[in-house]
Amino acid sequence: MIARMVYHVPVFGWMLKEAVSGPITAKVLFILNLLLVWLLAILTFGYPAIIIPALAAVPSMFVILILITKG
Template sequence: MTAIARTFFHVPVFGWLLKDAVHGAVDAKYYFFGNLVAVLAVLVYMVGYPLLIVLALTMAAAVLSMILILTATDLIDQRTRRTKAHATRTAALARRA
């Protein structure tokens, strides 16, 4: 288990719910999701519609960042393969000459 997960487990109420969802009974995951939906509903009731807009914009930025990270990782991986292939091809051409 990573240090980040252990840190989240130590948060008083949220950590207890999260720990139970991860290590608890099989149906604890569904109760955790239900609790999150209930908390979101209460927050929307208290704060209003702007909360949903802020959450949607935040999630859009997070998803776009994840897409960028995933595609950039593939690009970096291809560059290292190309560099190795170029180095071996250059070495082979140098041996012929």
């Protein structure tokens, strides 16, 4: 249900749907688009556009490290 809602978001939804169910080139192009949008955000907003994704990744890295050490 959530996937259907996300797939109905204009522009981003159809790209994500194609990346999930499409050929390997669609997946590569989707990742390339995400990187280019991030680069555009860095050029527009500067340093915060680099720091905010890193801060958002900290909780997931903590979980990964805990799972690795847990065994």
